[in-house]
Amino acid sequence: MKNLRGLPFDDERLLYYTMGLIIPPSDRNVPYVLKEMNKYDYSWDGIVPTVIQMLKNRTNGFFVECGALDGEVASNTLTLERFFNWTGLLVEASPKELKLLNSKNRKAWVAPTCMSLNTTPQMITFHEDWVLGKVVGTKETDVKSETKSGYVDLLCLPFNTLMTSLNRTKIDFFSLDVEGFEFEILKTIDFKKFEFDLITLEHKHTGKNHDLIVPFMDRNGYSLNLTTAMDYFFFNKNLIF
Numbered sequence: 001m002k003n004l005r006g007l008p009f010d011d012e013r014l015l016y017y018t019m020g021l022i023i024p025p026s027d028r029n030v031p032y033v034l035k036e037m038n039k040y041d042y043s044w045d046g047i048v049p050t051v052i053q054m055l056k057n058r059t060n061g062f063f064v065e066c067g068a069l070d071g072e073v074a075s076n077t078l079t080l081e082r083f084f085n086w087t088g089l090l091v092e093a094s095p096k097e098l099k100l101l102n103s104k105n106r107k108a109w110v111a112p113t114c115m116s117l118n119t120t121p122q123m124i125t126f127h128e129d130w131v132l133g134k135v136v137g138t139k140e141t142d143v144k145s146e147t148k149s150g151y152v153d154l155l156c157l158p159f160n161t162l163m164t165s166l167n168r169t170k171i172d173f174f175s176l177d178v179e180g181f182e183f184e185i186l187k188t189i190d191f192k193k194f195e196f197d198l199i200t201l202e203h204k205h206t207g208k209n210h211d212l213i214v215p216f217m218d219r220n221g222y223s224l225n226l227t228t229a230m231d232y233f234f235f236n237k238n239l240i241f
Contacts, residue, residue, distance in 0.1 A: 005122060005155070006121070007120060008120065010160070010164055014157075014161055015164060015165050018157055018161055018162065018165040021113065021157075022089075023102065023109065023111075025087055025106065026105040026106060026107055028107055033103055033105055034104060036072070040083070041079055042074070042075040043079070044074035044076075045228065048080070051080070051173060054233065054235070055173065055197065055198060057084070058084065058172065059084045059085050060086065061080065061084070061086045061172035061173060062086065062088050062168060062171055062173075063077045063081075063086055063087075063174070064088055064091070064159075064162075064174045064175070065091065066091040066175065066178060066185070067091070067177035067179075068092040069092060069094075070097045070100035070101050070104070071100070071106050071110075072104055076175040077108070077173070077175060078106070081106065081108060087108050088173075089163075090106060090108050091111045091115060092111075092112065093114035093126045093152075093154055098110070098112050113155065114126060114156040114178075115156060115159050115178070116157055116158045116159075116161075116188060117156065117184040118158070119158055120158060121158065121161070122155070123153060123155055124153070124156050125154075126153075158188055159189050160188070160194070168194075170194075171194065172196075172198070173198050173199075174198070174199045175200050176201040177201070178202075179202075180205035182202060182209075182213070183206055183209035183212060183216070186201070186213070186217070187216070191221065196234075196236055198234070198235060200231050200234075201213070201232050203231065213232065214232070222235065222237065223237050
């Protein structure tokens with residue numbers, strides 16, 4: 001993996017690696033394996049009904065959820081997948097959560113990695129801590145984790161690489177929850193190449209970057225539609241119903 005660090009997002013070697021890494025969706029005919037089969041809204045802060053309302057009960061959409069956990073608890077996309085026939089990409093770095101996620105039979109691709117904080121792949125150290133799991137450093141800053149329980153070293157992949165490997169440029173709904181690194185990931189996205197209808201991101205832990213997010217999104221064609229205690233909701237300015 002070391003030879004992939006620093007490669008352009010669309011380098012053939014990187015795309016080949018990514019396509020081999022991503023796990024395909026389960027077939028629609030395969031039953032889900034969920035702890036709560038009778039539940040409708042699985043989201044942590046109850047955002048899914050708002051997403052559904054904003055997208056006018058859209059069916060057959062494509063989502064990207066970064067910070068997917070086990071694919072059920074606090075999922076911002078499971079309702080869309082189960083009841084509105086969506087599919088998409090689930091991105092999760094924690095090996096513990098991935099083991100559970102892969103047992104749920106989600107009808108979406110799974111990327112067992114994290115999104116890079118740069119436009120190129122980078123090695124990071126990830127701290128497993130359930131909903132608070134997050135990047136705690138990069139190999140470029142010499143974070144040592146090999147002997148620490150609950151810390152894993154991973155190759156993070158750029159958003160642009162993940163989408164290119166799936167041959168997707170249009171994303172109906174993007175859910176970004178990475179415990180404070182949301183702005184860093186947003187800055188890596190090529191907004192001229194990739195288009196979103198609705199983006200939600202957790203702003204609670206963004207710290208010094210908090211006040212930079214809204215102006216940045218506005219410059220890239222996305223207007224702030226709703227603010228909650230935890231999340232921002234951004235609409236594509238060109239979205240017409």
